[in-house]
Amino acid sequence: MVASLIGEHRYEKVKALGEGTVSVVSKARDRSKKKGDKDRIVAIKKIRMGHRKDGVNITALREIKLLQELSHPNVIGLLDVYAGKNNVNMVIEYCVTDLEEVIRDRTIFLTPAEIKCCMKMILEGINICHKKWVLHRDLKPSNILVGADGNLKIADFGLARLHASPKARLTHQVITRWYRPPELLYAARSYGPSVDMWSIGCIFAELILRIPYLPGDSDIDQLSKIFQARGTPTKEDWPDHDSLPAFVQFKETPPPDQRQFFLAASPEGLDLMNKMLHLNPQKRISAEEALQHPYFVTEQPTPCDAEALLEKIRSGSTVKDKGSPDEEPDESEADDNNNESQNAPSALAKAIGQRKLSFS
Amino acid sequence: MSRPHSSSHDDSRRGIKRPNQHIGDSSAPVETSEHNSWLFTEEEITETPSRVQGLPEHAELKVVAKTAQFIQECGGELQVPQLTKSVAVKFFQRFFMLESMLNHPPPLVAAACLFLSCKVQETHKRLKDIIYWTVKVRTRNTKDFPDGMDLFENSPGYYEEKNNILDKEREVLRVLNFDLTVDHPYKHLWALTKSYLGSDQVQRSITQAGWNFLNDSFRTYLHVRYDAKEVATAAFFMSAKLHNHKLPDGTTRERSTGKRILAWHEFFKTNLHRVEEVCKILLDMYELEDKASSVFKKGAGVIESVPPKHPAKRRKTENVKLESTPIDNEPRTRVEPYTAYR
Numbered sequence: 001m002v003a004s005l006i007g008e009h010r011y012e013k014v015k016a017l018g019e020g021t022v023s024v025v026s027k028a029r030d031r032s033k034k035k036g037d038k039d040r041i042v043a044i045k046k047i048r049m050g051h052r053k054d055g056v057n058i059t060a061l062r063e064i065k066l067l068q069e070l071s072h073p074n075v076i077g078l079l080d081v082y083a084g085k086n087n088v089n090m091v092i093e094y095c096v097t098d099l100e101e102v103i104r105d106r107t108i109f110l111t112p113a114e115i116k117c118c119m120k121m122i123l124e125g126i127n128i129c130h131k132k133w134v135l136h137r138d139l140k141p142s143n144i145l146v147g148a149d150g151n152l153k154i155a156d157f158g159l160a161r162l163h164a165s166p167k168a169r170l171t172h173q174v175i176t177r178w179y180r181p182p183e184l185l186y187a188a189r190s191y192g193p194s195v196d197m198w199s200i201g202c203i204f205a206e207l208i209l210r211i212p213y214l215p216g217d218s219d220i221d222q223l224s225k226i227f228q229a230r231g232t233p234t235k236e237d238w239p240d241h242d243s244l245p246a247f248v249q250f251k252e253t254p255p256p257d258q259r260q261f262f263l264a265a266s267p268e269g270l271d272l273m274n275k276m277l278h279l280n281p282q283k284r285i286s287a288e289e290a291l292q293h294p295y296f297v298t299e300q301p302t303p304c305d306a307e308a309l310l311e312k313i314r315s316g317s318t319v320k321d322k323g324s325p326d327e328e329p330d331e332s333e334a335d336d337n338n339n340e341s342q343n344a345p346s347a348l349a350k351a352i353g354q355r356k357l358s359f360s
Numbered sequence: 361m362s363r364p365h366s367s368s369h370d371d372s373r374r375g376i377k378r379p380n381q382h383i384g385d386s387s388a389p390v391e392t393s394e395h396n397s398w399l400f401t402e403e404e405i406t407e408t409p410s411r412v413q414g415l416p417e418h419a420e421l422k423v424v425a426k427t428a429q430f431i432q433e434c435g436g437e438l439q440v441p442q443l444t445k446s447v448a449v450k451f452f453q454r455f456f457m458l459e460s461m462l463n464h465p466p467p468l469v470a471a472a473c474l475f476l477s478c479k480v481q482e483t484h485k486r487l488k489d490i491i492y493w494t495v496k497v498r499t500r501n502t503k504d505f506p507d508g509m510d511l512f513e514n515s516p517g518y519y520e521e522k523n524n525i526l527d528k529e530r531e532v533l534r535v536l537n538f539d540l541t542v543d544h545p546y547k548h549l550w551a552l553t554k555s556y557l558g559s560d561q562v563q564r565s566i567t568q569a570g571w572n573f574l575n576d577s578f579r580t581y582l583h584v585r586y587d588a589k590e591v592a593t594a595a596f597f598m599s600a601k602l603h604n605h606k607l608p609d610g611t612t613r614e615r616s617t618g619k620r621i622l623a624w625h626e627f628f629k630t631n632l633h634r635v636e637e638v639c640k641i642l643l644d645m646y647e648l649e650d651k652a653s654s655v656f657k658k659g660a661g662v663i664e665s666v667p668p669k670h671p672a673k674r675r676k677t678e679n680v681k682l683e684s685t686p687i688d689n690e691p692r693t694r695v696e697p698y699t700a701y702r
Contacts, residue, residue: 054487055529058479065480065540081538083530088538161482 007082023047045090059158060088066157074125076155095145108316115207117303121152127287130193136160137174139199150310187246194281201276231255238280268295409460425579427470437493440483448477449578472528548592569599589628594638
């Protein structure tokens with residue numbers, strides 16, 4: 001029976017996890033895997049087709065293509081893709097929670113070693129993306145998931161794209177505002193991996209402060225928050241910033257002493273954060289350099305391991321779902337959520353499963 | 361990412377049963393390398409679904425050659441880069457390794473592949489532009505439309521064409537199993553010319569010749585049989601030969617260090633026999649086109665060469681009937697049926 005399971009008949013949806021603008025994510029069980037297998041529980045992201053205007057959703061195609069090229073423990077794994085009647089289904093690794101939940105959970109106290117572990121995993125994930133010329137362009141805590149093995153996984157590549165040519169004009173309307181770097185707020189049309197590094201710098205600050213670091217209400221407010229916290233850019237620091245399309249002159253403020261804001265940060269950690277949050281994108285540290293920074297290499301404490309981090313996160317109050325492979329789905333919920341593909345497929349369903357499924 | 365194993369996929373449609381293989385068998389060995397799983401053996405290529413359904417070899421190859429030409433032309437009008445066009449051709453050829461040309465009109469599939477590859481390669485084109493140009497190029501030099509038909513958004517027939525393309529786009533995605541990664545031979549050729557040719561002038565002319573060989577190579581089934589690196593190596597060899605440029609064959613040594621210089625075919629660790637096969641196929645193609653042999657010039661189109669009882673044939677005759685009774689003086693609005701390219 002296992003052999004003939006394809007497409008939607010292979011996965012049994014257990015419960016809905018969340019809903020986005022065009023997609024629904026649900027937890028599911030892989031029927032082809034035996035009880036106790038590691039990846040028996042999966043998540044299925046169902047993307048509705050943007051119908052009859054521009055064909056298959058470009059966001060879905062991008063995400064599928066990029067995830068096929070990236071394979072790394074710190075990037076979300078794409079296990080399978082199949083098409084439904086009017087949607088595309090991406091089968092991805094099941095994750096326990098996301099970093100935003102962890103940061104918001106007041107009962108979890110993250111030690112410096114645990115913060116370092118988080119940062120290291122995020123940087124390793126983004127390093128592999130940048131090496132393959134992929135810009136993520138939407139890094140924020142809610143897009144960084146905590147896998148069942150404790151590894152942090154970068155997810156949601158819906159805004160990501162390849163950046164091969166430096167001449168290419170890219171849109172500046174990307175990245176959630178709080179994590180958007182100043183050059184994008186100034187509407188720069190050509191940029192590179194440094195935009196992701198700014199976002200990671202903001203996440204780093206947020207991990208220490210436990211509140212969003214630069215929560216701007218509007219694009220202008222975002223800029224003023226950035227300059228309040230980091231000082232205004234100077235001619236020497238960032239020579240051609242005033243020639244960017246949406247340049248606005250702010251009242252010049254010198255950079256404040258960062259120490260007073262980050263009492264809990266170690267000296268090297270603060271240095272790394274300053275390098276990630278450098279206003280000039282050219283001078284911002286790259287992911288590869290950041291991984292070689294003394295913060296990770298020499299400074300004590302060394303990053304803790306992923307299992308210890310997972311233990312800590314599980315101890316929090318928000319994570320109720322332990323996501324263990326042996327967990328059996330709640331039958332009543334399964335009844336509610338999908339009537340057509342629950343339990344063993346009927347003879348008819350099996351027959352359909354063996355033939356190729358058509359779209360329309 | 362795994363894909364249903366190609367041959368088992370085919371067999372299920374043809375009704376041939378192979379032991380121990382099922383569609384989507386998760387326990388079957390899955391090739392990990394993303395481009396290898398899209399390479400087929402010579403035997404598999406002579407047994408494509410179209411052939412099994414009775415389409416003769418020359419007709420199939422003609423469609424392949426014409427499609428490459430068609431995509432090249434449409435892509436030129438739409439001003440998309442060469443890479444986008446070649447990805448479209450690759451999608452097209454992969455699609456027809458698993459599906460029959462008699463069930464899916466090739467020009468329509470080609471349009472859908474072009475639309476899809478524009479999205480995948482981040483060179484977006486609006487669907488209405490794709491429809492306008494594919495219809496125009498397809499209907500060029502026909503009796504009714506010497507300059508090609510203009511199909512605008514408000515023209516009758518547009519809606520039908522649009523629905524057809526969108527349906528085929530999904531069909532293509534399903535058949536390709538969402539495997540959108542394609543290895544480009546162009547970048548391998550570039551790597552070869554950069555590492556073997558010193559002077560700028562030689563490098564430029566040989567790269568240009570190799571590039572043209574690669575463009576032409578898409579008119580054959582080479583890209584579903586040989587790896588992009590093998591095709592690139594063959595194109596590199598042929599263009600060097602064309603320019604009488606001697607390539608290192610593995611015997612020369614670097615003067616300063618005394619290290620052996622890699623032979624041209626060892627750069628990508630290609631099998632010399634396979635590279636030779638690629639060259640042969642390319643040269644055969646040129647010869648065939650040169651002769652303007654009867655097969656290529658006035659050979660039967662796809663539909664004409666099918667045995668008379670095939671359903672596709674019946675559909676064609678119905679179309680003819682429909683077309684032969686147009687109301688006089690009324691402008692022709694029906695889009696050409698997708699039979700073959702003109």
